[in-house]
Amino acid sequence: MSSLILQGVSYQYNGTKVIHELNLTIGKNEIVCLLGASGCGKTTTLKAIAGLIETQQGSVFIDGKLVSNANTFISPEHRNIGMMFQDYALFPHLTVAHNIAFGLSKMSKEQKQQRVDEMLKLVHLVGCADRYPHQLSGGQQQRVAIARALAYKPSLLLLDEPFSNIDTQVRFELIADIRRIIKTQQVSAVFVTHSKEEAFAFADTLAIMHQGKIAQQGTPEQLFAKPSSKEVAEFLGQGIYLSAEALTATEYKTAFGLVESVIAHQHQANIGKIYVRPHQIELMSDNKKDSHSERATILSSRFIGSAYVYTVVIAQQEIEVAAQYGQSFVQNEQVIIKIKPHTVNFFES
Numbered sequence: 546m547s548s549l550i551l552q553g554v555s556y557q558y559n560g561t562k563v564i565h566e567l568n569l570t571i572g573k574n575e576i577v578c579l580l581g582a583s584g585c586g587k588t589t590t591l592k593a594i595a596g597l598i599e600t601q602q603g604s605v606f607i608d609g610k611l612v613s614n615a616n617t618f619i620s621p622e623h624r625n626i627g628m629m630f631q632d633y634a635l636f637p638h639l640t641v642a643h644n645i646a647f648g649l650s651k652m653s654k655e656q657k658q659q660r661v662d663e664m665l666k667l668v669h670l671v672g673c674a675d676r677y678p679h680q681l682s683g684g685q686q687q688r689v690a691i692a693r694a695l696a697y698k699p700s701l702l703l704l705d706e707p708f709s710n711i712d713t714q715v716r717f718e719l720i721a722d723i724r725r726i727i728k729t730q731q732v733s734a735v736f737v738t739h740s741k742e743e744a745f746a747f748a749d750t751l752a753i754m755h756q757g758k759i760a761q762q763g764t765p766e767q768l769f770a771k772p773s774s775k776e777v778a779e780f781l782g783q784g785i786y787l788s789a790e791a792l793t794a795t796e797y798k799t800a801f802g803l804v805e806s807v808i809a810h811q812h813q814a815n816i817g818k819i820y821v822r823p824h825q826i827e828l829m830s831d832n833k834k835d836s837h838s839e840r841a842t843i844l845s846s847r848f849i850g851s852a853y854v855y856t857v858v859i860a861q862q863e864i865e866v867a868a869q870y871g872q873s874f875v876q877n878e879q880v881i882i883k884i885k886p887h888t889v890n891f892f893e894s
């Protein structure tokens with residue numbers, strides 16, 4: 546059974562549609578990241594799942610139970626969800642223990658104490674029970690927030706940009722730790738961010754949102770290997786388009802030479818464009834001057850400690866490409882580029 550199903554969910558603010566007939570399914574114990582540009586509707590989707598807004602169309606099921614459609618609306622406190630929102634801070638006047646125990650009103654005093662102790666252990670904050678939030682670091686406060694969200698054993702956890710106020714240095718340690726905590730508690734989670742790095746580190750699967758819809762859902766590897774649209778490919782990382790002809794299931798002819806795919810693709814049409822990312826491009830000096838391929842132009846360079854990164858113009862598009870060790874080029878130099886064999890993203894035109 547799925548933990549969460551959204552079927553054709555739509556929502557509009559004052560007549561402006563923000564989410565459009567959105568579909569999303571999340572499996573048991575799966576961590577899914579809603580990833581997308583600012584304003585694409587991520588937080589609104591999370592609010593619709595939580596019941597913080599009433600959707601105008603579509604159905605939401607949590608653990609197989611209908612929580613919202615045209616005739617039904619279950620309030621947030623009855624949806625068995627835990628929330629960890631960026632602006633859903635800890636109660637400043639309550640100790641860590643009281644913050645964690647906040648949602649445990651139905652338990653006896655002893656049961657509450659036991660659950661708080663269990664949660665403190667889980668989030669590595671034993672000994673901090675009597676502290677107040679202002680006596681904790683940002684990372685520790687987020688550990689308390691996750692402990693509070695998990696204390697009453699929700700079946701689904703919703704996290705909205707929970708790491709955005711945490712220093713970059715400790716952020717990825719905290720992400721790994723909170724992922725471990727969620728996995729040990731066997732709870733499903735929907736996580737919202739606009740950071741790809743956070744999404745890759747935290748989620749099992751990504752659901753890329755674009756203009757109020759899920760454009761594609763899958764593991765990072767699946768999305769990189771076969772983005773369903775140019776928007777998904779572009780969102781996953783900067784790149785350039787090269788006009789290409791698919792010669793076979795693994796070979797593409799471009800003005801810059803033949804490009805080889807490490808995975809075979811089926812094509813309806815053989816004329817289109819391939820999307821090439823910087824790490825797939827190799828710059829080479831034009832020593833022989835006898836190649837028939839087009840040249841790229843070095844626009845500028847910057848030193849990043851271990852190598853030079855060049856801004857290069859390729860087919861009228863600018864892209865930053867790192868040079869190989871020991872290579873150097875001068876401004877306006879015409880260079881040959883080699884596209885390394887990779888999983889080619891080909892879009893038919």
Ligand SMILES: Nc1ncnc2c1ncn2[C@@H]1O[C@H](COP(=O)(O)OP(=O)(O)OP(=O)(O)O)[C@@H](O)[C@H]1O
Pocket residue numbers: 558559563581582583584585586587588589590738739
């Ligand atoms: N209360 C509101 N009233 C009117 N419009 C709103 C309201 N809340 C959000 N919006 C609009 O709805 C759209 C989607 O907002 P939402 O917060 O869901 O996007 P998001 O993808 O989470 O963005 P971000 O990454 O910037 O947080 C935006 O255009 C936003 O301006």
